[in-house]
Amino acid sequence: MIPTQLRTRLEQHVAAAVTSREAAVQVMKELQGHYGWLTDEAVGEAAQLLGLSPLQVEELATFYEMIYRRPVGKRVVHVCDSISCWAMGGESLLAQLAAHLGIGPGETTGDGMFTLLPCCCLGNCGESPTMMIGDNLYGWLTLEKAVEILQQESRSMME
Amino acid sequence: MSLQKGFMPKLIIDNIAVEVAEGVTVLEAAQSVGIHIPHFCWHPALGKAGACRVCAVKMVDGPVKGIQMSCMLPAQDGMVVSTTDQEAMAMRRQVIEWLMINHPHDCPVCDEGGECQLQDYTIAGGHGLRSYTGKKRTHINQYLGPHIEHEMNRCIQCYRCVRFYQEFAGGTDFGVMGSAGRIYYGRVEGGQLESPFSGNLVDICPTGVFTDKTARFRARYWDYDMAPSVCPHCSLGCNTVPAARYRELLKIVARRNDAVNGWFICDKGRFTNSVVNDPARPRYPLVDGRKVGWDEALDNLLLRIREFGAVHGPESLAIVGSSRLAMEAATLLYRLFAGIAAGSLCYFTLEEEADQARAAITHLNDATSASMGDVQEADLIALVDCDLLQDGPMMALAVRQAWRKGAKIFLVENDVAPEAQKGLPFEWQSVSLLSDIPIREARKPVIICGRGKGMQDVAPALTSGVKLAYLLGGPNAFGAALLSAGHGATTLAQAVASGKVKGILAVEVDIPPELLQGISFIAALDWRATAIVKAAHIVLPTTAWVEMDGTYINNEGRAQRFKKVMHPGLPIMGLDPAGHPPRRHETAPPGGEPRPAWQVVADIIERTGTERDVQPLSGQWQWLRHLDAESPGQRIWQNMKQVK
Amino acid sequence: MSVINDTKAIVIGMWTTWKHIFRRPVTLQYPEEKRIPYPRYRARIVLTRDPDGGERCVACYLCSAACPVDCISMQSAATEEGRRYALWFRINFSRCIFCGLCAEACPTMAIQMTPDFEICNRDIMNLVYEKEDLLIDGCGKSPEYNFYHHAGIGVTQRRGAGLEEKPPVDVRSLMP
Amino acid sequence: MFDPIDIAITLGKILLVFMVIMTMAAYLVLAERxxxxxxxxxxxxxxxGPFGIWQPLADAIKLFTKEDFKPAGADKWLFYLAPAMAAIPAIMIFAVIPFGAPLTLFGRQVTMQVSDLNVGLLLFVAFSSIAVYGVALGGWASNSKYALLGSIRGLAQLISYEISMGLSLVPVVMLARSFQLSEIVGAQEGCWFIVYQPLAFIIFMISILAECKRVPFDIPEAEGEIVAGYHTEYSGMRFSLFFVGEYINIVVLGGLAATFFLGGWHGPFLPPVLWFFIKVLAVAFLFIWIRGTLPRMRYDQLMMFCWKVLTPLALLNILATAWFILLKG
Structure with a gap:
């Protein structure tokens, strides 16, 4: 069950939208924020809020790559693997980060801190290679810089 | 693009000049002159999606040039199209090749094999050998209920299923999930598909993702006994093609008829095969439960009728037909009635059904009768006393199409409504009275009328331009009503109430037990093991609709011919305990005794000695004999002057 | 001159036949002497089994469709685990012309021709072979082939565990 | 007037000849196969049997036990008569053929010939003409299109080749100055007529090939075109009469060829009867050999060959022979 406050907010949001599907991404994001990832329960709740069937919510949830339908760590590291970043060493960055964290792409570290995901273009080609953690975008990456950012993130989580 | 009204673009496709209406795609323009362009995602009922890329053509000249998807491109003036251009053919071949990259190549164990669009285009497209060496993507299947088998590995991502299921039919529990290489068509969790039109996924899938589970692993397309037929499960008369093999009805698929059912049929019509294959069906003529030959049974029937006449008087005998009796037999009933001087002739059992059918033949004429095609084009639809999903599910689909185009749907509150409103695939406004609906403001209003008291309100609402559709009781209810009115017949309920009925000759009719009290003699002609067949003294087995030629007149007064699909008889399946078919030669199939009802009635008439060589559909019904089963059918008013 | 040519032709012909009188006949005295046919000889048809012993036939109806004399009939069915097989399978050898089109059409290598050509019989019903009569314990030709390992439907193995297959996709996976 | 011993000897000869011819005909079938x-x-x-020697017996049993079938609408009497008309004249001809040197038996001179007619050659021509009726009537009486076509062809062919055959024998008569076959044989004691008359011999051989309706002149039977021609509708014993008649014909015509051109029973070292049989079998072998080699002629080629080639040649041959005899005195 979600807090009444969140529910009310989402209901208002849905009511303000022209069609309920328009509000779907927002609702799913908020629910994801609440649960950490979009659980099956959250899908049901989203469907209820949006007046859609669970399947129709699921269609949208599985389509967007930043809606997580599987458990993730506290921080999700999206490493861009699109063409510009790839050309600038994004591929080896991902591999090195994976080696550093001791996990494969798509996996979560043992302490539940980081989930490493390759992703499509982050729209930051000018600063490639690039990655995104949460809502923060990092460019001009090298392995050292990336590791440092991860440590920062990890520290900020501790606090 | 020209916005001139009635502008007709002219283009040239493969050196053939084509002139089509504005907005028609190049693919359709080509089809109109008999040039077939391969396509998966495009479907005439669903339109375009541009998902499969297989309808590529080369635009040689005109406003667009180069390789284009013909299903996405509206025909424009001055286009010169080549479907056989090397470049286009190469494109199509390569598209097929990559559509086949993940295909499991399991055609031998796929029920679609032999009737598979993907198979046809793969062969025709020139992709014969697999050169891709990578691994194939796989999926886990879902259980989609007892009727539909799911095999996701065969999917080519054309989106036809989801476009039909959600957009066309309004289902919400099935859809497409994921993106890119993970696309999955299914439900959130396995389970029965909720839409009453889910069976059409089988027809619409161009490959074997959805196959008919009821006919799973039974036969191949080339082995089917098939013929154009008409669905007998409600009064709408949807066009079907039943497929049978080894005297067993395996499956039923939809047959296109734009005026009636369009491209689809409902699940009730598709998956109700068991009544035909029922082992308990009457297969042999029975006299007092004893198997006899036809001659003996008919002689015995005549003898019993005479004895009965001697004891109770011939006027105590009622001849009862029904709304599921085909026109052939129904038209002969009056001659039988006259031949044996019976007391009552009934085409309906209950008063309510008769009233409704009577209302239909009274109010409907060529101008006022709404076909399902008309319903789809309507801009205002009023539902009066309807249980759409029960009495005519395809009508609900037709209403949805109108609703999708912006029609307003009104539902008159009534006593039928509460549970019937559930699951209707469209949105409506409830009103308490038919007169509350602004019918006069609509351009193409249609009233759809079911059973119930609301019927009486319809007549006052009929003004010019309003079309009317009834949901009647059986596939030939309209025809039965015409005959009933023509011969001044009563209903069985009335006849029994008057107290003079002592014996019943039941011709393919279900009679509730309360009407059978005090009846001393029952003879039944039927192909279903109904209660009255079990109670009858003499049983004459008749053929099911798939086992004979016949004619039904549907709810809008459209006469439609159905053809014999299979021979009557016990299915080979299960005939021999050893597993295989019997190892002996026989000239006739076991259990193949049933005869068409009209033939049995004709035999009885001939034995009464009044007539010889009795043929069905004579006199004013003669025109029905020439009805083409593959035509869209004919409305009665164009052919019969006597009918008002 | 044509008369000379014609006469010559006749004489040459007569000489040729004369020579053949003294040739060794090619005839084999069949019941006493038997010719051993080549392994690819097309005679009695059998149904073979997978290397792991399962019936190869999936009752796909392709052989009966290919048969020009309609001598093959069958009924397909499914086992509990979803394996498609022939509930019954019948070849009427009194009709069969041993053309081999069925074996050619067979996608699972189930139906194969053997060199056993001596199946004559006095009672024609004895020439109607049922599945029990046709099924042999062995693979015949192509001993290593197993259709179910190639067709991605997961009957003899988990789905996605066949040859040339990736494990099943998880639609809710985090990976793009 | 009638010496009983004479009658007995003649009857004995008839029986002997009949038995021998029937046996030879039967084994000729086997030999041919x-x-x-x-x-x-x-x-x-x-x-x-060993090497199939009892095959003729087996064939006979088969043919005797087969159903005797008469097609609907066939002319009953003619249908039954025709096979006999084909076989009997062939056997009758043998009556005039001398098959060995005269013997002295019981103090009597016994000719190895059933009857030494002074018009023996004419009798042969007459009987071989009667054999035409077997073909004609058999085909006509069958009420079948194939049989009729076969008999029409046969009729035309037999009558035509009768003429060339007759004409080819005229020089023989001129040389022997007799129609009596024993005298014709006698005239060849020194030198066979084949030496004087090679052309007549060839014409005769070709003509008797056609008379026997054998390949390459088997168009009345032509299996590939008209099933079996005039005897299509016959079965069992009646068919076998046609069939055996053909082989009797081979024996008889072989005997005649030997008589007219190959010196009859004359020959060194071996007994005369044996010589005669050797010659007959040689002709029969030639027939079979030809059958194994040549294809069937076309109908028009066949007729043209007879009327435009053989008959004129035979006439020229007669003129040449006459001229030669006149010159020689």
């Missing part, structure tokens, strides 16, 4: 087999690198019949 065997020989054709060898020519075609096969073995031929070898199942009934």
């Amino acid at each position: 065997k020989l054709l087999g060898y020519i075609q690198d096969r073995i031929g019949p070898n199942r009934v």
Whole structure:
């Protein structure tokens, strides 16, 4: 069950939208924020809020790559693997980060801190290679810089 | 693009000049002159999606040039199209090749094999050998209920299923999930598909993702006994093609008829095969439960009728037909009635059904009768006393199409409504009275009328331009009503109430037990093991609709011919305990005794000695004999002057 | 001159036949002497089994469709685990012309021709072979082939565990 | 007037000749099948007895026990008569053929000939003409299109080749100055007529090939075109009469060829009867050999060959012979 406050907010949001599907991404994001990832329960709740069937919510949830339908760590590291970043060493960055964290792409570290995901273009080609953690975008990456950012993130989580 | 009204673009496709209406795609323009362009995602009922890329053509000249998807491109003036251009053919071949990259190549164990669009285009497209060496993507299947088998590995991502299921039919529990290489068509969790039109996924899938589970692993397309037929499960008369093999009805698929059912049929019509294959069906003529030959049974029937006449008087005998009796037999009933001087002739059992059918033949004429095609084009639809999903599910689909185009749907509150409103695939406004609906403001209003008291309100609402559709009781209810009115017949309920009925000759009719009290003699002609067949003294087995030629007149007064699909008889399946078919030669199939009802009635008439060589559909019904089963059918008013 | 040519032709012909009188006949005295046919000889048809012993036939109806004399009939069915097989399978050898089109059409290598050509019989019903009569314990030709390992439907193995297959996709996976 | 011993001897000769001819005809069938087999690198019949020698017996049993079938609408009497008309004249001809040197038996001179008619050659021509009726009536009476076509063809062919055959024999008569076959044989004691008359011999051989309706002149039977021609509708015993008649014809015509051109029973070292049989069998072998080699002629080619080639040649040959005899005095 979600807090009444969140529910009310989402209901208002849905009511303000022209069609309920328009509000779907927002609702799913908020629910994801609440649960950490979009659980099956959250899908049901989203469907209820949006007046859609669970399947129709699921269609949208599985389509967007930043809606997580599987458990993730506290921080999700999206490493861009699109063409510009790839050309600038994004591929080896991902591999090195994976080696550093001791996990494969798509996996979560043992302490539940980081989930490493390759992703499509982050729209930051000018600063490639690039990655995104949460809502923060990092460019001009090298392995050292990336590791440092991860440590920062990890520290900020501790606090 | 020209916005001139009635502008007709002219283009040239493969050196053939084509002139089509504005907005028609190049693919359709080509089809109109008999040039077939391969396509998966495009479907005439669903339109375009541009998902499969297989309808590529080369635009040689005109406003667009180069390789284009013909299903996405509206025909424009001055286009010169080549479907056989090397470049286009190469494109199509390569598209097929990559559509086949993940295909499991399991055609031998796929029920679609032999009737598979993907198979046809793969062969025709020139992709014969697999050169891709990578691994194939796989999926886990879902259980989609007892009727539909799911095999996701065969999917080519054309989106036809989801476009039909959600957009066309309004289902919400099935859809497409994921993106890119993970696309999955299914439900959130396995389970029965909720839409009453889910069976059409089988027809619409161009490959074997959805196959008919009821006919799973039974036969191949080339082995089917098939013929154009008409669905007998409600009064709408949807066009079907039943497929049978080894005297067993395996499956039923939809047959296109734009005026009636369009491209689809409902699940009730598709998956109700068991009544035909029922082992308990009457297969042999029975006299007092004893198997006899036809001659003996008919002689015995005549003898019993005479004895009965001697004891109770011939006027105590009622001849009862029904709304599921085909026109052939129904038209002969009056001659039988006259031949044996019976007391009552009934085409309906209950008063309510008769009233409704009577209302239909009274109010409907060529101008006022709404076909399902008309319903789809309507801009205002009023539902009066309807249980759409029960009495005519395809009508609900037709209403949805109108609703999708912006029609307003009104539902008159009534006593039928509460549970019937559930699951209707469209949105409506409830009103308490038919007169509350602004019918006069609509351009193409249609009233759809079911059973119930609301019927009486319809007549006052009929003004010019309003079309009317009834949901009647059986596939030939309209025809039965015409005959009933023509011969001044009563209903069985009335006849029994008057107290003079002592014996019943039941011709393919279900009679509730309360009407059978005090009846001393029952003879039944039927192909279903109904209660009255079990109670009858003499049983004459008749053929099911798939086992004979016949004619039904549907709810809008459209006469439609159905053809014999299979021979009557016990299915080979299960005939021999050893597993295989019997190892002996026989000239006739076991259990193949049933005869068409009209033939049995004709035999009885001939034995009464009044007539010889009795043929069905004579006199004013003669025109029905020439009805083409593959035509869209004919409305009665164009052919019969006597009918008002 | 044509008369000379014609006469010559006749004489040459007569000489040729004369020579053949003294040739060794090619005839084999069949019941006493038997010719051993080549392994690819097309005679009695059998149904073979997978290397792991399962019936190869999936009752796909392709052989009966290919048969020009309609001598093959069958009924397909499914086992509990979803394996498609022939509930019954019948070849009427009194009709069969041993053309081999069925074996050619067979996608699972189930139906194969053997060199056993001596199946004559006095009672024609004895020439109607049922599945029990046709099924042999062995693979015949192509001993290593197993259709179910190639067709991605997961009957003899988990789905996605066949040859040339990736494990099943998880639609809710985090990976793009 | 009639010496009983004479009558007995004659009856004995008739019986002997009949038995021998029937046996020869039967074994000729086997010989033909065997020989054709060898020519075609096969073995031929070898199942009934060693080397298939009882095959004719088996054939006879088969033919005797077969259903005697008469087609609907056939002319009953003619249908039954025709096979006999084909076989009997062929046997009758043998009555005039001398098959050996006269013997002295019981103090009597016994000619190895059933009847030494002074018009023996004419009798042969007459009887071989009667044999035409068997073909004509058999085909007509069958009420079948194939049989009728076959008999029409046969009629035309037999009548035509009768003429060339008759004409080819005229020089023989001129040389022997007799129609009596014993005298014709006698005239060849020193030198066979084949030496004087090679052309007449060839014409005669070709003509008797056609008379026997054998390949390459078997168009009345032509299996490939008209099933079996005039005897299509016959079965069992009646068919076998036609069939055996053909082989009797071979024996008889072989005997005649020997008589007219090959010195009859004359020959060194071996007994005369044996010489005669050797010659007959040589002709029969030639027939079979030809059958194993040549294809069937076309109908028009056949007729043209007779009327435009053989008959004029035979006439020229007569003129040349006459001129020669006149010159020689």
